[in-house]
Amino acid sequence: MGLMDGKRGIIFGIANERSYAYFIAQSLRQHGAQSLFTYLPLGKMEMRVRKAVEGLGIENPWMMPCDANSDESLDAVFDKIKSDFGAIDYVVHSIAFANKDFLKLDTFHTTPRDVYLSAIDTSAYTLLAMAQRALPLMPASGGGGSIVCLSYYGGERVTPGYNVMGVAKAALEQTTRYLAYELGDKGRNVRVNCISAGPFKTLAGAGVGGMDDMIAHQERKSSLKRANTGEEVGDTAVYLLSNLSSGVTGETIHVECGFSIVGI
Numbered sequence: 505m506g507l508m509d510g511k512r513g514i515i516f517g518i519a520n521e522r523s524y525a526y527f528i529a530q531s532l533r534q535h536g537a538q539s540l541f542t543y544l545p546l547g548k549m550e551m552r553v554r555k556a557v558e559g560l561g562i563e564n565p566w567m568m569p570c571d572a573n574s575d576e577s578l579d580a581v582f583d584k585i586k587s588d589f590g591a592i593d594y595v596v597h598s599i600a601f602a603n604k605d606f607l608k609l610d611t612f613h614t615t616p617r618d619v620y621l622s623a624i625d626t627s628a629y630t631l632l633a634m635a636q637r638a639l640p641l642m643p644a645s646g647g648g649g650s651i652v653c654l655s656y657y658g659g660e661r662v663t664p665g666y667n668v669m670g671v672a673k674a675a676l677e678q679t680t681r682y683l684a685y686e687l688g689d690k691g692r693n694v695r696v697n698c699i700s701a702g703p704f705k706t707l708a709g710a711g712v713g714g715m716d717d718m719i720a721h722q723e724r725k726s727s728l729k730r731a732n733t734g735e736e737v738g739d740t741a742v743y744l745l746s747n748l749s750s751g752v753t754g755e756t757i758h759v760e761c762g763f764s765i766v767g768i
C-alpha cells in the first residue's frame with residue numbers, strides 16, 4: 505500500500521532532472537500517486553520536461569503548457585483537468601522567477617517597480633491563482649485536498665543577493681497561511697503548506713548570486729552539517745500531500761538540515 509494510492513494531482517515547476525519539482529514527482533510516484541504536469545511554453549521546455557518525466561517511468565504523461573502569469577493559461581489547465589478527471593487531490597506549486605540582474609549583491613535598493621512586481625506575481629500570487637482554481641476540483645465530499653509550495657529562508661531573514669526573491673518568498677509564505685485559514689474553513693478541508701528548502705543547484709538556483717557559497721554555508725552551519733538532498737524535499741512533500749499530515753495546515757516546514765535553527 506502506497507501513502508498516495510488513488511490520489512491524483514498536478515505538479516507545476518519541473519524544468520529538468522535537477523528541479524525540486526522533479527524530486528517531488530519521483531517521491532509521489534514511489535508512493536503510488538498519479539501526477540499531471542505542466543511546462544513553461546518557452547524554447548525546449550516541453551521536450552526537457554517530457555524527458556525528465558518519462559525518465560521517472562511515467563509513460564504518456566498528461567502534460568500541458570502553462571504560463572502561470574496568465575489567467576487564461578491557468579484556466580485552460582484547470583478546465584482540462586476538470587473535463588479529463590473531474591477532481592484532483594493535490595497541487596504542487598514549485599515555480600519562481602525574478603530578473604537575475606537584481607539577484608546580485610548590493611542591487612536590492614536599485615530594484616525597479618516592474619522587476620519587484622513581476623517577482624511577486626510569478627513567485628507568490630500564482631499560488632493564490634492556482635488555489636482558487638483547484639478549490640472547486642477538491643470537493644470536501646471527496647476528502648478535500650492538499651496544496652504545497654516551495655520557499656527559501658531568504659523570505660524570513662536577509663540573505664544578501666536573494667533580494668527581491670526574498671520579498672516574494674515572504675509573500676508566498678504569508679499567502680500560504682491566509683489560504684490555509686480560508687480553505688480549511690466551511691468544511692472545505694483543503695490544506696495549504698510550504699516547504700522551505702535549502703539552496704540547491706537548479707536552473708532557478710543558478711540565477712541567484714553566490715549559490716556555491718550558500719550551499720557551503722549550510723554544510724558548515726546546519727545542525728546536520730550537510731546540504732539537503734532533492735529526495736528529502738520530495739519525501740516531505742509526500743508527507744504534506746498525504747493523509748499522514750491531515751492535521752497540518754498553514755505551516756512552513758524547513759528541509760535544510762536544521763540550518764535556520766542555528767543563531768551563530
Ligand SMILES: NC(=O)c1ccc[n+]([C@@H]2O[C@H](COP(=O)([O-])OP(=O)(O)OC[C@H]3O[C@@H](n4cnc5c(N)ncnc54)[C@H](O)[C@@H]3O)[C@@H](O)[C@H]2O)c1
Nearest residue numbers: 517518519523524572599600654656703704706707708709
Ligand atoms: N534551488 C534552490 O536553491 C531553492 C531553494 C529553496 C526553494 N526553491 C524554490 O523551489 C521552487 C522550484 O525551483 P527550482 O530550484 O527547482 O528551480 P527550477 O528552475 O528547476 O524550477 C523553477 C520552475 O519555475 C518555472 N516557472 C518560472 N516562471 C514560470 C511561469 N511564469 N509559469 C510557469 N512556470 C514558471 C520554470 O519553468 C521552472 O520549471 C521555486 O519556488 C524556488 O524558489 C529553490
